Amino acid sequence: MLESAIADIGIRLALTRSTLRLSGFNEAAKKKVLSLQEYFVLSAKSIGFIFRRPFYTTDVVQQMDAIGVQSLTIILLTGFFTGMVLALQTSVQLATFGATMYVGRLVTASMIRELGPVLAGLMVAGRVGSGIAAQLGSMRVTEQIDALNTLGTDPIKKLVTPRVLAALIMVPVLTIIGDVAGIVGGNVIASTYLGLPASLYWRTVWEQIASGGFTLRYIPIDFIHGLVKPFVFGGIIVTVACYFGLNTKGGTEGVGISTTRTVVFSSIMILIIDYFITQILLAVL
């Protein structure tokens, strides 16, 4: 009798516990879906505002400077050294086939199609994404976002749209610069370490670009690959950073959390989305 009662209570306890856990899980899932929805609303709004008055032209120019010009050094450095290390590594492999002269082709193919966009994306996520999240996060916790609202300004239009627009323009530009730096880096290794004449190196570079084929007659398909990606990455980095920044809670500690989340989340998204864009582009072009 007593034993069965105890067993009964035990079962009931287990049941309530599991329903509690389940409802907790439901709550968490609901929150995730809601924040995903919020993120897409924010992104859609920020892009919609690009075409609506008032235009904050000064802010856009300022952000182009902050996102583009000020990232130039790290992009040049990463591009240059990546190009050099690519040339160095592939030359060892190519030497076994006696094909060292094709080092330019390999460097170019990897830089333009993959490494240029992805590295630029990751560097911008680390440098610019974290900065945006920290700035908007501290504006949130010091009531400056509320102040914008009360002064009759839509914070998305004033803060997010200029950053999105600047990133959509500047990340592809940075990628091109990084690509060039990488190919030049390859040239440095080819001429100093492998003893290839520069003319030969640059001819193989062009051969690689041409071999990828052309679309609309004059535009190399490699360039399309190389420019669609940074365009998308730029958009992702800034919208993610703005989303986490604007939703910062919990004072200065919250700012730190938003910053970290931005860098981690946008870096991972860059790598995942890179794969899907590649697949789509390979199928389409």
Added chain:
Amino acid sequence: MSEKRPPNQPEANPPEPTEDIVPELYTGERAATEAHRPPTEAQGDERRKLERGPSQKPHPEAAAVVKMEGVHLAFDEPILEDVSFHANEGETVVVVGESGTGKSTILKLLLRLLVPDKGRVLIDGENIVDLSFDEALEVRQKMGMVFQSAALFDSLTVFENVAYPLREHTDLSEDEIEARVREKLEFVDLEPDKVMPQMPAELSGGMRKRVGIARGMANNAKIMLYDEPTSGLDPLTTATITHLIMKLQKELNVTSIVVSHDIRSSFRMGTKIALLAERRIVYFGTPEEMRKQDDEYIRRFLGGY
């Protein structure tokens, strides 16, 4: 940074002795003894005369400029229940209450940064509850908000901060904007030439708050909202800011809603006091009447003031 007060501001020096200045410091025995010592009639009159200037009477053609009617708001748990109060033109209503009772929420409702679950919020007779986001931005331009932390844009200079609402919503020329910014900074007793090129981070707390007031009134707003205008300030700066809020009301006939837990300055500047407790307004009326209340909670809240 030390704060310089221009000489033309006699009321910055409070009439009472300084040790008497911060009422929230009244604790323990002293508060208990003072609570049961009502001021004599003559003392009370004297005080009132000192604290509240003659022009503090409600404006003759008074009409409710700001009004809340039966407002309910709940997030995870109820925050406000059946909150109603109003401010006529030229009045200063101070919403007082303990920390965490939802005082600042009331300001967010008035600005329509939050939407109540039930009830009406009227600004200039217009119910703002059902407005769209863009319409709400319009209504907010009628109001100037001064934040607890001043919330100046720290990437902009003082000049650009005060000019911000003008650049956003008016077609004024650069010269007109500068003239207006100077006028507002002078109104809050700051030297325009000195502070205009400075960044907010270079200013003291009191100066930041004054720039915040200048920015709030830059658009010639007829309604001013203040969130804890005197919290975290020393007694002298508290007196200066209180004086400034009264000056806005007296000289420009601005309607003000002030959220505060500082009873002393609230009584000095408020034409009406709304006491928020347990999610409800438990008292709404003039400071004089509030002093006469027998309610235990109100007596305790006033702490002998």
